[in-house]
Amino acid sequence: KIYKIKVVKNGILKIAIFENKEKLILFRDIKEVRLEKVEGMSSDAGEITLGYYESILILNTNEKILISPDHFENYKEIMKIIKLNRNDQTR
Numbered sequence: 001k002i003y004k005i006k007v008v009k010n011g012i013l014k015i016a017i018f019e020n021k022e023k024l025i026l027f028r029d030i031k032e033v034r035l036e037k038v039e040g041m042s043s044d045a046g047e048i049t050l051g052y053y054e055s056i057l058i059l060n061t062n063e064k065i066l067i068s069p070d071h072f073e074n075y076k077e078i079m080k081i082i083k084l085n086r087n088d089q090t091r
Contacts, residue, residue: 005067007081014065025059027085032058038070055079 006013011026033055040051054068055075069075 005072005078007078011085012078012082025057025065027082029060030057030082030086031060031062033079033083033086034058038068057082 001019002017004015004017006015008024011024011029014023014025015021016023035053035055037053038051052069054066054070057065057067059065067075067078072078
């Protein structure tokens with residue numbers, strides 16, 4: 001499924017492009033943020049890509065949401081805001 005992520009005041013809005021659906025995910029509903037490495041590619045001539053990290057948000061409902069720099073140009077900004085606000089919610 002193709003979706004956009006929009007950061008709002010108290011969470012993130014997951015917008016499904018083709019289904020015209022929106023889902024608000026509150027920062028406090030994010031149970032865990034996992035960082036996973038996507039391996040790079042190489043050929044006989046050498047390394048093509050080094051690989052990259054992507055984040056998986058695990059919600060209190062155990063739903064998983066993938067946020068990857070491969071899909072979001074502003075990946076770093078999205079993840080920074082999520083981590084900062086999620087930490088504020090746990091205090």
